[in-house]
Amino acid sequence: MSWSADEMMTVAAARALAGVRTVFVGIGLPSTAANLARRTHSPDLVLVYESGCIGAKPRRLPLSIGDSGLAETADSVVSVPEIFAYWLQAGRIQVGFLGAAELDRLANINTTVIGDYDHPKVRLPGAGGAPEIAAACGEVFVVVRQSRRTFVDRVGFRTSVGFGDGPGDRKRLRLPGRGPTLVVTDLGLLRPDPDTCELTLVSLHPGVTVEQARNATGWELRVAAGLTETPPPSDEELDALRALQATAPA
Amino acid sequence: MSWSADEMMTVAAARALAGVRTVFVGIGLPSTAANLARRTHSPDLVLVYESGCIGAKPRRLPLSIGDSGLAETADSVVSVPEIFAYWLQAGRIQVGFLGAAELDRLANINTTVIGDYDHPKVRLPGAGGAPEIAAACGEVFVVVRQSRRTFVDRVGFRTSVGFGDGPGDRKRLRLPGRGPTLVVTDLGLLRPDPDTCELTLVSLHPGVTVEQARNATGWELRVAAGLTETPPPSDEELDALRALQATAPA
Amino acid sequence: MATVTTLSEAVAELVGDGDLVALEGFTHLIPYAAGHELIRQRRRDLTLARLTPDVVYDQLIGAGCARKLVFSWGGNPGVGSLHRFRDAVEHGWPRPLEIEEHSHAGMAARYVAGASGLPFAVLRGYAGTDLPAHTPTIAPVPCPFTGEQLTAVAALRPDVAVVHAQRADRSGNVQLWGILGVQKEAVLAARRSIVTVEEVVDELDRRPGDVVLPGWAVTAVCPVPGGTHPSYALGYSERDDAWYAAWDPISRDRDAFTAWIEEHVG
């Protein structure tokens, strides 16, 4: 079966959840990937949505985090104050799944504004749950399409902290989680360098070249010594993904 | 019908709830009085129990604040953190109904200890919900049998604040409620003097003398200029009270 | 006890120009009809608070009702931008919009503080982000026991909270279920409250996962069946995802937006 770059990205993101018990899910690509993981290798994966749905098992792909299918299938629905205080902030969630409008070399995320805050060129939606997801989850996976517009040297506004200004910053800021340990794009996988925290290309999706990845990155992209090729989506993965997407509202 | 001093006290306490919408109720005499008020002049009185039961309408007199009849008949049952934060602390309750082991001239309450804190003569149960009930309710009614043991010049331990050291103290302590505006005993009614905050005898129950009240008070009890006699319990009140008490567990 | 009344009377009586108003409902039970009534009654200079402004605030902002927005995530869920919100922030149309920006966790904590009668709440939040530099209702607070630095957010106490619920009884006791959001906190944090409901019933039969707000803690209850469309009321309606998608082109264009409001809201 042939597949699109977005399908490769979603499958790669879903694979990253193997062995994970609890994931805090934003809507869009993260939600698709987490639901795909539940339908393939991780049927017991606990999906936690910021709308207060704990253990949601949606039968159709939700368009919004408030989709009725989330509440109706959840093990428990709690208030928004409770989901953030008792469940996220307390450090109970292993993986946080985030998107980004801008992502920088040190995995900091901007979803607030392009240009000057008071006179913005583009006003983005804002923080939502992301700053505390990025702070409190055991680790964070970012799913984002790779381009020079999104992959910038330094975000213009730090909405959610990846590695701040570099090694030691998360500890100094008392951010309990390990931060973004994986970035999944339509081109490949990036991980922070253990010494510098700089996002480094560790895997290329089939058919993608290092040059393509470099051209889609707003800083001089480093390539890990053991660069691998991401295994292509299997037929089972693609079948499950397409069946899942067929459930989404028109 | 003849009646006991305790019956007079309970009836007088219930009468004080006329016109009140919401009352925070402790177990024992306050609960009996509040339930009597609901069964006589105030059928819509909202009983709030620290066990989280809002709008309880118990069919039998509860022995404990956790009686199943409270939860089963409540409009809403909330957690203990919520009842104290959202309902009591936020100032939503008009009247708090408290008992006391010791009550002093300035209506401060001790339910903690008799004697030295670290080497107590009598270790009492402690604070429970009382300090915040005394602070946050619109006003407080205290129901307590009057004796030199309970009515002391100055409590040995201040568990709950009445008027502290005197006029202005509640404001200085930022206690939002008006404090104990009424003390109901088996002998009569006391109210704080508007100028000095000192508890002053304002009404005697039928058959009780000022001398009896003075002998049962550990300070030189002042008598209000317009001292009245408490109307005796009516037959209706006594019938309702006895019917209520007949529902209590053996 | 809450008064059971009409939405137009409740808005006329309880919402004034310049008020801090919170229409809450986290992607579920969003009080659209009440938002439209605010537009219809030409409320002005409102400070609008809401975690997710959503299309309901896009409409109020575009209609010129708002002076300021207090929020944490301003998008059209699953669709894209809120174009009226962006036009106001980026170009000041139809008037400049002041913003006070938080995270969801911070906004939720602010309502909790308001509902609890406290001037602030404490959270682990915002550390290392650029938000505190722009938002004066965020401040550091040290733990008095450990010395650890945490974050305080100021309590949010709306003049009026407006929410939608499935049902109320004739005494104004309100029942909602499904995704609960911050509605209870918003109502309890506010000085006055309006609750629109799908129906008023004689008796509230309790449901798993429901929340009951006592009538004596609510100011007005207004029967408005369908008053949450294009959002939804679990058990009564489905979210109109197609409507949210269709809003995008309408809201991109000032004239199309204005015409839509004139036709559908008045």
Next chain:
Amino acid sequence: MATVTTLSEAVAELVGDGDLVALEGFTHLIPYAAGHELIRQRRRDLTLARLTPDVVYDQLIGAGCARKLVFSWGGNPGVGSLHRFRDAVEHGWPRPLEIEEHSHAGMAARYVAGASGLPFAVLRGYAGTDLPAHTPTIAPVPCPFTGEQLTAVAALRPDVAVVHAQRADRSGNVQLWGILGVQKEAVLAARRSIVTVEEVVDELDRRPGDVVLPGWAVTAVCPVPGGTHPSYALGYSERDDAWYAAWDPISRDRDAFTAWIEEHVG
């Protein structure tokens, strides 16, 4: 996921001498069987936390299991004193008992802070009382926005929380209803947790007013039908008020108490 196991195994594995243990249940769902298991397994030097020590802690204190009590109201509800508690505080029998004393509001806030991963909670509490002078986990805290002085209490984070609930499913998801107390907060504040239940069922059919704790947030679930007697489990049993009254003469006398424990707990 929670392990479904026996109470004796759970206590043996999860509760150590010297632990800070919270048996919670606010006048409802008090985990008596678990308390007895602690006595039976001869746990020592425990710090026992609980809003209302109740007879369950009177027994643990009298049996010599406790070094310290953290509490807010120590009486026999509707009956009178907890005589073993008083004997320990007043006369140091069977050993001296250190106390850390709060109000209910303060204790509840301490569990909330613990469950929220915060080192402290803020409340309007204790102002003008003599409690802060004796309790180091109470401290003043100023509002960073208004300067107003409020009260902070230190988070309570038990080593082990023990609660009783009506039911669990085979994955260890726990369901309780009726008076909810602080059980959810105690479990979430604790490092480990033991939940005794009336029964383990295939499927938890939801009830109005119920709370479900996910199995992955609980350490051990132990079927102990009737494990809350003389307290009660709504829907399963009634509070044994006569038993509470009968405890008074037993607990007044050291020998009568000791004989009772030997006979009924072992």
